[in-house]
Amino acid sequence: xxxxxxxxxxxxxxxxxxxxxxxxxxxxxxxxxxxxxxxxxxxxxxxxxxxxxxxxxxxxxxxxxxxxxxxxxxxxxxxxxxxxxxxxxxxxxxxxxxxxxxxxxxxxxxxxxxxxxxxxxxxxxxxxxxxxxxxxxxxxxxxxxxxxxxxxxxxxxxxxxxxxxxxxxxxxxxxxxxxxxxxxxxxxxxxxxxxxxxxxxxxxxxxxxxxxxxxxxxxxxxxxxxxxxxxxxxxxxxxxxxxxxxxxxxxxxxxxxxxxxxxxxxxxxxxxxxxxxxxxxxxxxxxxxxxxxxxxxxx
Amino acid sequence: xxxxxxxxxxxxxxxxxxxxxxxxxxxxxxxxxxxxxxxxxxxxxxxxxxxxxxxxxxxxxxxxxxxxxxxxxxxxxxxxxxxxxxxxxxxxxxxxxxxxxxxxxxxxxxxxxxxxxxxxxxxxxxxxxxxxxxxxxxxxxxxxxxxxxxxxxxxxxxxxxxxxxxxxxxxxxxxxxxxxxxxxxxxxxxxxxxxxxxxxxxxxxxxxxxxxxxxxxxxxxxxxxxxxxxxxxxxxxxxxxxxxxxxxxxxxxxxx
Numbered sequence: 134x135x136x137x138x139x140x141x142x143x144x145x146x147x148x149x150x151x152x153x154x155x156x157x158x159x160x161x162x163x164x165x166x167x168x169x170x171x172x173x174x175x176x177x178x179x180x181x182x183x184x185x186x187x188x189x190x191x192x193x194x195x196x197x198x199x200x201x202x203x204x205x206x207x208x209x210x211x212x213x214x215x216x217x218x219x220x221x222x223x224x225x226x227x228x229x230x231x232x233x234x235x236x237x238x239x240x241x242x243x244x245x246x247x248x249x250x251x252x253x254x255x256x257x258x259x260x261x262x263x264x265x266x267x268x269x270x271x272x273x274x275x276x277x278x279x280x281x282x283x284x285x286x287x288x289x290x291x292x293x294x295x296x297x298x299x300x301x302x303x304x305x306x307x308x309x310x311x312x313x314x315x316x317x318x319x320x321x322x323x324x325x326x327x328x329x330x331x332x333x334x335x336x337x338x339x340x341x342x343x344x345x346x347x348x349x350x351x352x353x354x355x356x357x358x359x360x361x362x363x364x365x366x367x368x369x370x371x372x373x374x375x376x377x378x379x380x381x382x383x384x385x386x387x388x389x390x391x392x393x394x395x396x397x398x399x400x401x402x403x404x405x406x407x408x409x410x411x412x413x414x415x416x417x418x419x420x421x422x423x424x425x426x427x428x429x430x431x432x
Numbered sequence: 433x434x435x436x437x438x439x440x441x442x443x444x445x446x447x448x449x450x451x452x453x454x455x456x457x458x459x460x461x462x463x464x465x466x467x468x469x470x471x472x473x474x475x476x477x478x479x480x481x482x483x484x485x486x487x488x489x490x491x492x493x494x495x496x497x498x499x500x501x502x503x504x505x506x507x508x509x510x511x512x513x514x515x516x517x518x519x520x521x522x523x524x525x526x527x528x529x530x531x532x533x534x535x536x537x538x539x540x541x542x543x544x545x546x547x548x549x550x551x552x553x554x555x556x557x558x559x560x561x562x563x564x565x566x567x568x569x570x571x572x573x574x575x576x577x578x579x580x581x582x583x584x585x586x587x588x589x590x591x592x593x594x595x596x597x598x599x600x601x602x603x604x605x606x607x608x609x610x611x612x613x614x615x616x617x618x619x620x621x622x623x624x625x626x627x628x629x630x631x632x633x634x635x636x637x638x639x640x641x642x643x644x645x646x647x648x649x650x651x652x653x654x655x656x657x658x659x660x661x662x663x664x665x666x667x668x669x670x671x672x673x674x675x676x677x678x679x680x681x682x683x684x685x686x687x688x
Binding site: 174178181182183184185198199201202203204205206208210212213215216217218219220221225229230232233234235258274 | 445446447451452454455458459462463464465466520524525526527528529531532533534535536686687688
């Protein structure tokens with residue numbers, strides 16, 4: 134269980150995170166989506182007590198993170214897979230964590246094997262690990278204390294397609310056994326396959342959040358007409374803001390029936406009329422975040 | 433595995449300090465840099481005895497001489513281990529995982545200070561053992577091999593080792609950057625010693641504030657009250673102050 138209430142963090146005049154609120158329930162995977170620089174990592178660091186919020190609060194398992202006596206046993210955190218000492222071996226990295234949490238280091242080899250790091254890899258220093266191997270080590274590190282909550286920042290970075298598929302299974306299984314997962318990503322496709330809930334953030338503000346299926350179904354309707362100009366004029370008269378794609382189709386934020394009736398009344402001949410589905414969500418995501426992305430690059 | 437949603441008073445299962453100290457001690461030796469630093473300190477300490485056995489006058493081959501000369505390598509190099517114990521966490525960015533497992537940053541810093549103190553004690557004890565071995569060898573080779581050592585010297589030398597390690601940790605915490613902290617740690621006191629010696633107006637100030645000078649008294653038996661107070665004042669400036677400012681920096685700094 135993770136609760137985030139009105140979290141805000143400013144750096145000078147820049148509002149990196151602006152009044153962000155959401156909750157993650159046990160048994161669910163929440164995808165935290167946004168382009169680079171949208172405030173995802175800052176939000177996650179605030180939840181984990183590493184960055185003090187300017188205002189607002191957050192709790193994990195019902196208490197503020199810093200008041201969890203032995204956090205590793207309650208929450209597994211992977212904020213940056215590269216943030217491990219390059220001179221330590223993979224096994225030593227986990228052994229230190231086990232020791233800190235008061236666990237028997239005997240579980241370490243087995244946990245490394247579970248994430249696909251064999252005996253040879255365990256003995257190598259992290260310096261020699263690829264990014265994918267570091268992500269695997271980071272996941273083993275996060276899950277070492279058998280926590281009820283996982284907080285993961287871009288865990289799919291550096292994993293190959295097979296690794297991403299494996300990780301989805303791991304997280305889905307974790308949630309199905311009653312765990313709470315919060316994972317961030319800048320790629321919708323990556324979290325779409327595993328998340329139940331979505332929280333979309335851009336320029337520090339929440340742009341959309343809710344059940345993934347609801348968000349998919351409210352993503353609108355795709356319509357194509359024999360005369361695109363006539364359809365566009367009709368949509369203008371209806372007062373709905375639509376976006377036109379390259380193939381002449383329109384993404385309209387209304388349901389199919391409303392649009393079909395209006396088109397029939399206006400004598401516009403429709404060739405195609407279907408729910409936008411995940412394509413629509415992606416389009417919404419890109420639209421919501423496009424301006425942010427450009428600003429980030431030019432900054 | 434169950435998801436516990438009920439708020440509970442988790443304060444009770446706070447991580448015990450002994451465990452945090454054990455973790456910090458282990459961290460000093462489980463990286464290549466830390467391990468080699470310890471190995472080099474051991475080898476050079478043994479080397480000091482070898483040098484004296486081979487080249488020192490017979491009458492100066494005593495336990496006291498082996499011991500005091502043998503402390504030099506650890507006095508110089510152990511503070512570097514102290515610096516690394518703080519700065520490497522930030523340069524390698526392991527603070528991310530350290531502080532997510534132990535959110536009470538002050539306790540982590542306390543554990544580092546305790547681990548540094550313990551390693552200084554261990555180094556002093558090891559030096560005493562090596563000096564004893566050298567003294568045993570010195571006898572048959574015609575050396576003086578006398579065992580007399582003023583007991584005050586034992587405590588004073590031990591304290592000196594601890595002071596230098598804590599100073600290293602203080603500089604590390606204050607600067608949070610490995611090369612910068614090492615350079616400043618060695619250069620700044622030396623610069624101050626040179627200035628204090630060259631500028632007559634600074635003479636009185638440097639008598640009280642030059643740790644190189646005030647700690648010199650610790651290598652002679654039976655320090656006087658005046659020597660103790662000068663040491664206390666200079667240690668407050670060079671050890672306590674960096675530690676205090678460094679602790680504030682570590683507690684406040686955002687981890688990313």
